[in-house]
Structure formats: structure tokens, C-alpha cells
Amino acid sequence: GDSVTQMEGPVTLSEEAFLTINCTYTATGYPSLFWYVQYPGEGLQLLLKATKADDKGSNKGFEATYRKETTSFHLEKGSVQVSDSAVYFCALTGMNSGGYQKVTFGTGTKLQVIP
Amino acid sequence: DAGVTQSPTHLIKTRGQQVTLRCSPKSGHDTVSWYQQALGQGPQFIFQYYEEEERQRGNFPDRFSGHQYPNYSSELNVNALLLGDSALYLCASSATFGGTDTQYFGPGTRLTVL
Numbered sequence: 659g660d661s662v663t664q665m666e667g668p669v670t671l672s673e674e675a676f677l678t679i680n681c682t683y684t685a686t687g688y689p690s691l692f693w694y695v696q697y698p699g700e701g702l703q704l705l706l707k708a709t710k711a712d713d714k715g716s717n718k719g720f721e722a723t724y725r726k727e728t729t730s731f732h733l734e735k736g737s738v739q740v741s742d743s744a745v746y747f748c749a750l751t752g753m754n755s756g757g758y759q760k761v762t763f764g765t766g767t768k769l770q771v772i773p
Numbered sequence: 774d775a776g777v778t779q780s781p782t783h784l785i786k787t788r789g790q791q792v793t794l795r796c797s798p799k800s801g802h803d804t805v806s807w808y809q810q811a812l813g814q815g816p817q818f819i820f821q822y823y824e825e826e827e828r829q830r831g832n833f834p835d836r837f838s839g840h841q842y843p844n845y846s847s848e849l850n851v852n853a854l855l856l857g858d859s860a861l862y863l864c865a866s867s868a869t870f871g872g873t874d875t876q877y878f879g880p881g882t883r884l885t886v887l
Contacts, residue, residue: 690874701779701863702816702878709874747815751874758829759867759874761806763815 660685660752664764667745671738671771679733679767681722681748689750691715691724691731696745696766705733705746738771745769775800777866777879785885786854794849794882798866804828805847806876807839808863816863822847823869851884859886 665680683691690709694702706715711726720735731748748764778797786792798805804823808816818831822841841847845866851858861883865876 692875694878701777701861701880702865704875704877707875751876758821760829761818761865761876765815766813 660689660750660760660762662748662750662762662764664746664748664767667766667768669767669769671769673740673771673773674737675771677733677735677738677742677769679746679748679769681731681733681764683729683731683748683750685729685750685752685762687753689752691722692749692751692761693720693722693731693733694747694749694763696747698744702747738769740771740773743769743771777864777877779862779864779879779882781882782880783883783885785887787887788854788856790854791850791852792854792884794851794862794864794884795846796849796864796866796879797846798864799877802866802868802877803845804867804869805841805845806865806867807847807849808865809833810861810863810881812860819849854886856886859884 661684692707693705695705706717708715708724714723722733745766745768747766780795806821807819810816819833820830821828825841836852838850861881863881864879867876
């Protein structure tokens with residue numbers, strides 16, 4: 659079945675540092691790929707998405723490129739802020755055996771940015 | 774345009790009780806999915822509703838049931854609560870048609886079972 663593997667956290671960075679959170683996936687067909695962010699005590703917010711190979715999703719300074727050859731969708735940001743401290747989830751939407759879309763999440767990576 | 778809303782925000786129950794959680798999808802969405810997120814874990818898929826029927830289900834026991842109304846809002850019911858049911862319950866909505874497969878999440882309901 660489909661699966662998503664994220665780098666384990668927590669990741670601790672100083673403000674203005676460069677961020678990379680690795681995400682690789684296993685899926686049949688051509689899934690769409692997502693990054694969601696969860697701030698403490700809140701639900702998941704869609705951060706960015708990419709629907710086909712070589713697409714780049716971007717939002718709020720975050721970027722991720724759909725790499726089919728390496729089955730990866732790594733999240734990057736050039737300069738993190740304290741307000742970026744949250745848990746980040748990589749996810750994919752694939753098709754289950756019944757022909758319906760099914761979302762599979764990674765386990766999440768906690769990011770802590772210190773001033 | 775209101776996003777996905779859930780109620781209540783927090784809930785405290787005791788073992789053996791029953792609970793009902795509610796979700797209103799984003800405007801224009803007709804599909805509602807429910808997830809359980811234990812502390813420190815990623816969301817686990819419970820089930821999905823479309824056209825008032827359960828369309829697919831994750832690996833959860835029959836104690837977890839749901840309903841979808843004609844206005845696309847949905848309920849999650851959990852019977853015979855166990856301590857292990859304590860979690861954040863997330864509702865997500867999406868549109869079955871329209872060329873998008875993005876799910877939008879509500880803020881969640883925090884259930885504590887004592």
C-alpha cells in the first residue's frame with residue numbers, strides 16, 4: 659500500500675537558518691503530494707501541494723518539488739522564523755482498491771525555531 | 774467563505790460512554806473524511822462519507838460509526854469509549870468532482886476519556 663516516510667524530529671534551528679525536511683513516498687500510479695502544518699493545539703492547515711512530476715508547490719516562503727525519479731517531496735525554506743515552529747506533515751493522495759481517493763500521512767516532523 | 778467547522782472544541786467523557794462529534798464541510802465540498810490523531814502521531818483515517826454513505830473505511834472497530842446529512846454535514850459517533858480513544862479528532866472535506874483532490878481540515882475536537 660501507499661506510505662510516506664518523513665525525517666524524524668524534532669528539528670531545532672536558529673532564526674534565519676535554512677530548513678529542509680525530507681519526505682519520500684511509495685505509491686502506485688500518480689499521487690498528488692502535500693505538506694500540511696499543525697500549530698500547537700490546532701488542526702492541520704494546507705501549506706502547499708504538487709499534482710504532477712516536476713511541479714513545485716510554494717507558499718509563505720516554503721517550497722517543495724515533486725521528484726518522481728527519487729519519489730521525494732522535500733520541504734525547504736530559505737530563512738525560518740520563530741513563528742514557523744510547528745509540526746509538518748507530508749501526505750499523498752492515492753487511489754485505493756475501490757477506486758476512491760485516500761490520503762496517507764507521514765508521522766510528522768516537529769520544527770522548533772529559536773531566536 | 775467559512776472553512777471546515779467542528780464542534781465541540783473539547784469534550785471529556787468517561788469509559789463506556791458514547792460521544793457524537795460534528796463537522797460542517799467547506800462550502801462547495803460534498804465529501805467528509807474523519808481522522809483520529811493521537812498525541813505525537815500523524816492522523817489515522819477512520820472513514821469517509823459521500824452522498825450520505827460510508828464510501829471507505831480505515832482500520833477502526835465498529836464502535837466508530839458515522840453519518841452524513843443531505844447538507845453534507847457529518848457526525849462521528851463512538852460507542853463504549855475506551856481510554857485509548859482519547860485523541861484529537863479531525864474532520865476534512867473535499868470535492869469529489871472538480872479536478873481537485875485536496876482535503877481541507879477543521880480545527881479538530883479534543884476528546885479526553887477518563
